[in-house]
Amino acid sequence: MLSFEEKIAVIEEFEELEKKNVSLGRVNFHFEESLYDKKNVVYHLHPNGNGFVYAGEMEGYPVDDRGMVNIRDFDAKELHAIVREAIDSLASTPAEKDPVLEEWMNDYDQLLILMREEDGYNVYAGENLEGTFNSYEEAADFLEQEGFKQD
Missing domain, CATH: 3.30.720 (Signal recognition particle alu RNA binding heterodimer, srp9/1)
Structure with a gap:
């Protein structure tokens, strides 16, 4: 499992994301150019390594009722891939x-x-x-x- 700092480093590679500090040391990353109401790509990334990526506009990931995928056990390659897909999915129309x-x-x-x-x-x-x-x-x-x- 990647550490909090390692996950932050992977996610910060995406210049189109804006880091937002939230309560309890958690961090969100927003995609302001989203074509959808949803702007959170990374949600509540916690110092313990737990966190979520929005995959509600994507296929192939087990999502919760909010469209989120838990990324706690993702390695760097998996994390990079899902964040890239999430950004791309929010930047594309259904057509x-x-x-x-x-x-x-x-x-x-x-x-x-x-x-x-x-x-x-x-x-x-x-x-x-x-x-x-x-x-x-x-x-x-x-x-x-x-x-x-x-x-």
């Missing part, structure tokens, strides 16, 4: 994390394009917007009801 660009065709060879943009899904006929949807399922359902199939 950048999981892009969608699909062509849908009907029996009359008409083409519609389904794209994920920002936090929704848009359907285009050429440059014209045909519809905006909250989920992929809603957009696909619309296209299927209109007689389109994914190409």
